[in-house]
Amino acid sequence: MTQAELQATANTPTHSPEPGQRKWWEYFTFNTDHKVIGIQYLVTGFFFYLIGGVLASAMRTELATPAPDFVTPELYNGIMTLHGTIMIFMWIIPAGAGFANFLIPLMIGARDMAFPRLNAVAFWIVPPAGILLLTSFFVKPPEAGWTSYPPLSETASKAGEFIWILSVLLFGTASILGAINFLITILKMRIPSMGFNQMPLFCWAMLATSGLILIGTPVLAGALILLAFDIVAGTAFFNPTGGGDPIVYQHMFWFYSHPAVYIMVLPFFGVASEVIPVHSRKPIFGYRAIAYSSLAISFLGLIVWAHHMFTSGTPAWLRMFFMIATMVIAVPTGIKVFSWLATMWGGKIRLNSTMLFAMGFISTFVVGGLTGVMVASVPFDLHVHDTYFVVAHLHYVLFGGSVFGIYAAIYHWFPKMTGRMLNEPWGIVHFVLTYVGFNLTFLPMHELGLLGMPRRVAMYDPQFAHINLICTIGSYLLAVSTIPFLVNAIWSWVAGPKAGDNPWQALTLEWMTTSPPAIENFEILPVLDIGPYDYGMGDRSTEVDVPFSEAKEPVLSAGPSSVLRADPDPSVAVNPSDRQPEE
Amino acid sequence: MNIPNTILAMLVGILLTLVSLWYGQNHGLLPVAASDEAAQVDGLFNTMMTVATGLFIIVQGTLVIAAIRFRKRKGDNTDGPPVHGNVPLEILWTALPAVVVAWISIYSFEVYNAMGGFDPMAAGDSHAAHMSASSKMRGAAIAAPLPAADAENPPASAPSPNNLIAVGVGASPANRGQNADVSVNVTGLQYAWIFNYPDSNVSSGELHLPAGKEAQLNISAMDVLHAIWIPELRLKQDAIPGRTVELRFTPRRVGEYPLRCAELCGSYHGSMATKLIVQTPEDYASWLQSQQVASNPSLEKAVAVNPGNLSDSDFLAPYTTEMGMNPETLHQIHHTHH
Amino acid sequence: MQGSTIDPSKTVVNYHHAAAATDSHHEEHHDFRILGLIVFLIAEGMIFMGLFIAYLTFRAVTPNWPPEGTPRLELLLPGINTTILIASSFVIHKADAAVKQNNISGLRTWFIATALMGAVFLGGQLYEYWHLEFGLKTNIFASTFYVLTGFHGLHVTFGLLLILAVLWRSLKPNHYNSEKHFGVEAAEIYWHFVDVVWIILFFLLYIL
């Protein structure tokens, strides 16, 4: 009997006879089912991603040549601002919330979120906020970038800026309400036998993310309220001519927006930690190290915000403090990356679309991480801050990290969400186009920045023309790469082959129910018969074949007694040696 | 583990080190360094690039090798070995990056110190004495008719209303405590830079500096945030309205270098560029003299701001009126300066 | 089938356990609403925290604080107001104690008292606004003053509405009892929160 079968057998009583198919129109209603809300988030997010992508293509078309010949410079700034805002607030963060909604209750064996109605309210704030943002195109779109630094944001296109503020405030509210739900659901609604150290790593990641959202987002709201007063009521909080101080805004903004980059990427760290062991057929390497490093990242993420302000006249000692704190984040991040690699090493890797995207995620995210350490260094950042080097860095993190992670997650959980399989060959075509297009677009941008091209410009020095043309060609390839995915997803949703409960032979609880899961997920409480990552645990005698397992201290060794392993369920563990008497 | 494996690992390690070291020195990604400090920043970047190359190859190499060596073969439906972790390895890859980033931090700290980042003078705001240009600014076109500072319009000595602290990069340790050889007041406005030489009452749209002499820029902005960026000096500093920030450096290499705005300041941010012209001290002196003659108080000198290196200056013409500074802001500036 | 095999002899016991474990049905849906409210208030608190720190920063970077020409703030009326608000926190706690003893009329009395005190506070606040010699745009101090007190006032208003809603519901027989009184507790916690924020705010704006 395989582990997956074992886990399934133990959970037979929880399994409902019928999959919970929903009617298509239910996705357009105020529905409190976390699975519906999860899919609503994902589809809405993807819709906005397409809009953001169109805007990106427009920008790259403009930048194909040095002169501003495609759109006016004002419009370029508007497009640039909306591209950044949409990608962050309407795509990446909602996508993270979508997976969290769909997966958390299933993974921890709950029937729904702690506050289902609040959950639906949180989702239904997002589409109006997004549409509101787009309406700013009818006045004059905000032109101050997604950072909206005053005094520029207070003087250029005030109406558009005000719409931007309202939309981001709405979005922030949704994000906070979602985070309350995730936090309490994870803390309080796990099946009784699931301790913290048996939780799937995605839940750990969402725990860390929710904490960041709850602490960071309100401060952004505070900054935006003051900014709105400046714009609408004529106060001068951030306007030096009235005695205000624009730097205060920057501090408040980045107090949220640096954590925001972790809000955007931590969920997909969680996704990688789920996907890689399943498709490598090997336990996650260093469960605890990965789990706790999420917490470390979210804590450190709160004390590094001023690394975005090294050129804003920040005192020298502060620059040094933020430099060192930022560099320290490389350590927990490195732990994760090395652990994923070690998980793959020696496994039986299935090179399917999910795994390719997960490996692509590691491959590109690492580049963003390495340039991240570089820009943390104050003397070097004085050179590259606000240049295309930073544009390259941020896209390697947000696109190479978050978007690749989203795709890995979609290929992995699509069968669970829809009950049908995606087409593999088209998935691989999608991956190859995305990976090549992405690197072609963004790798050359590093050089642009180092050579002297500032970011957020509609026109540039002709010396940069060749490299920019390469970037533009790459971006068209990227635009094309979404087509096979879209066709594949729509086709498979309607007519793909049936998936069955557990097409990947995974061990986490979401695979122990029907696909798509029944309306209330489980008939009765499920159990963790074996740990969520206990692949290859059949015969304990294999332990001797494991490298390092001969270590004298059994808890330091690599095998199933390792301290780093997820705790086995003490009452029902497969191996008698894992069982502990209940207190 | 058998011996050939160890040797193989060692060979790979040596090769990796060599490749990283080579690429770290020969990436060719940076423009020339026009000052000693810029060369030090390059040294720092090369070091980081070496480390990054090594790590990059390790990670991508592991991915590729894993994909080839450990891919699932047809018909093999077994799992991998139950490895759950390894504490010594875990400690190793926690400690090693920690040491590396600590080392990079210290290195950065030293380079920053050599650049003058810790000069306590740069923290003060004793030299907010160059807002004079703004007090008579009326026009708001790309070629603003700029009244040269003259006797009736002395540089305002009153510091900006809110005497805010802003810190740039000060004197390098060797020059600490003494005044810079050349002092220039820099004002950013939409979409031009104005360089005012207070010692000789000269205003210019390009920054001229003598090679080998320490220069001090006192940077401020009139309307919105701007940032002065000279890639060849590896230096950048935001220009913040209401504050004055000091930036000191010593250009070494004679030549013309681009000077660009690096903080989004409005639609034409991309065209807000001019030149830094580093001259021999003699050439610099004669330039200064010719400017002094030209900027006779009765003469209104148009400051050439549109970047010479932009071939497409023509497109700007139709927009010049739209590009004016916001009259309200301008009014407020006047208001607070009297 | 994938995966290595597991020795069934080792798992027999386990099925037994698994079967035992499945006996426990979904427990009744626990009430996490209080916890949810507290987490929400942490987030709310962070908005105020952000605004407080912004205020302190403006204060620190402005050479003269408050900027020249700002009239001194009167302490008497705000002092009385503060006392009333702090006292109301104790009053609302009485209501909570009452409902725990199934004393619904006590609950109503104390809630009416709290609502009155809250209304007096808001009235006092408006009176102060009316008589202040500076407006929203006078200077940076004035702006922060109005935004901070105004944002807090908004929260007091919301708390007041919450209290009135609970009062309205308490008219229905047995809507609240010693077992079931989430609304009462929520209103109380929210009111304490508003109170604590005011104490910090009062210290920052009037005393410091």
Ligand code: HEM
């Ligand atoms: C579809 C491929 C994409 C292309 C071709 C693209 C291209 C661009 C370009 C040309 C800019 C403007 C840079 C500048 O002028 O400074 C930009 C900015 C930005 N992009 Fe993307 N982008 C893409 C996807 C994404 C994704 C997936 C994200 C995810 C969050 C993202 C986030 C941002 C942000 C935050 C900015 C900065 C906006 C600002 O400066 O206010 N982009 N992108």
Ligand SMILES: [Cu+2]
């Ligand atoms: Cu950051």
Ligand SMILES: [Cu+2]
């Ligand atoms: Cu600019």
